[in-house]
Amino acid sequence: MALENYVKKSISVSEQHDLSGLKKWTQPTIDSFYMYCFQRLVIPEMDIHTGYCKLFGSKESVREAENEYYRQQTKQSEHARLMVVARDVIWAFKKDENDWEKFPSELNARIEDAFISKLKMFKYTNDKSVEYEIDFKNNHETCVATQQHRAIIRHDDVRVPPHWELQTKNVQRFVLDENSHEYNDIRELFDKTMTKKYTTIIRIERIQNKQWYTQYNSYKNFSAKEDTEKKLFHGCLQESANLIVNSFFNRSFAGVNGLLKL
Structure with a gap:
């Protein structure tokens, strides 16, 4: 007891x-x-x-x-x-004469938080245990150990394409009008490789994901390469399509036909 x-x-x-x-x-x-x-x-x-x-x-x-x-x-x-x-903001540092490199996601958010808090300086330690100090006024960061400087840049251009519909959420899907130029341009591109390989097109949707569009645009701005954008059609299950709509392309979504490009 x-x-x-x-x-x-x-x-x-x-x-x-x-x-x-x-x-x-x-x-x-x-x-x-x-x-x-x-x-x-x-x-x-x-x-x-x-x-x-x-x-x-x-x-x-x-x-x-x-x-x-x-x-x-x-x-x-x-x-x-x-x-x-920091959802619509990207910070990057100048890697060499032609290339900029984005800060990791969490560090990017901490830098933006310090910036909007009106701090003059911000210190951080990277994944290689190297300490840096960011000077927001002069737009550069300094390696504490070597005192070497490198330029930094803040990109916050959140403009979206003018033909996008007004949306109330960060991610929304809009069915295209079959008589619109956008619909016909996409169908024409699709038919270049898919003519006689499908029965009918049920609908074409425009995916408006502000976050991913902003980050994609920023990647293009920071890239030294030009005219590398390609258009392709990706075959996948409906479940994977829904994941892609909300979470962008991710190798983990690949399924039975996740590697099929049409």
């Missing part, structure tokens, strides 16, 4: 429902939290779709895991805030 009472007093179960923040957790964040729990002999049970989280273990360990959850949630919220801040 004494042992049973001791166990009851020592063991704790924490159960929470509908955690809206949990529904937005990324896989790396989930993996990190699970590892933290296992190291402290806490058994986690989570469902990110419903926002459910249950923790089982000693009272002290469960309390520590709860604190880690809120720490991860704060970190995730800050990451999401930074991504929104």
